[in-house]
Amino acid sequence: MTKHTKNTMSLRARLLTGTVAAAALGAGTFGAISANAAEPAQAPAAVTADTTHPRDLRQSTHLTIDAATRAARAALDAAESENQRVTVAVVDRDGNTVVTLRGDGAGPQSYESAVRKAFTAVSWNAPTSELVKRLESAPNLKDIPGTLFLAGGAPVAAKGAPIAGIGVAGAPSGALDEQFARAGVAALTR
Incomplete structure (x- = not known):
């Protein structure tokens, strides 16, 4: 070759x-x-055995989105019936915003104020008008991030424990804001 x-x-x-x-x-x-x-495709095998003891668990209660919306709408309707331009915020137990409704003509500052009032109310399970009084003996409370110690926030409780907060901002007085927030709380008991 x-x-x-x-x-x-x-x-x-x-x-x-x-x-x-x-x-x-x-x-x-x-x-x-x-x-x-x-x-x-086969899914990974799931853990089927209960490995947590019941004493290590705690149930928590949360508002549904429908309930939070109903409460916010009731608060906004109460404000609008008195010709007030407000923003309403509903936060969950952890302070996360669930619903916010900004009424026609509400000021730009009202959004953040409503959220912060709602957060403050749920954090202490008390109306923010009562919390304002606590500042006299503990003025540093106002330094806690996310809080606003002005009237206009109301807590929502179930079995004595706070589960949400409703905050209203924009009316000419905190007393009116809080009146509207309480209307939102009341809508949850109907």
């Missing part, structure tokens, strides 16, 4: 081997894809 023939054969052999390998690889990949498509 000549050197040229030997290299040609070697090249042909290499091409043939590469083609066979590519075909085998392709068939294997196609087979794996087909098998995966035909069989649904």
Whole structure:
């Protein structure tokens, strides 16, 4: 055999081997894809045994979005019936905003004030008008982030524990704001 023939054969052999390998690889990949498509993926095994003792658990109560919306709407309606332009916020027990309704013509500062009043009311499970009085003996309370010690916040409680707060801001007095917030709380008991 000549050197040229030997290299040609070697090249042909290499091409043939590469083609066979590519075909085998392709068939294997196609087979794996087909098998995966035909069989649904199995979810990881779930832990089915209860590993937590009941004494280590605590149930908590939360307002539904419907209840929070109903309360906010009642507070806003009470304000609008007296021609007041306010914003109403409802926060959950952790201070997360659930619903905010900004009435027509409410001032830009009213949004944040309503949220902060709601947070303050739920944090201490007390109307913010009562909490304002506590500042006389503990003036540093006002330094707690997210709070606002002005009348206009009312807590929502279930079984004596706070579960939400309603804050209203924008009326010319905190007493009016709080009156509207209490209307929101009252809507939850109807």
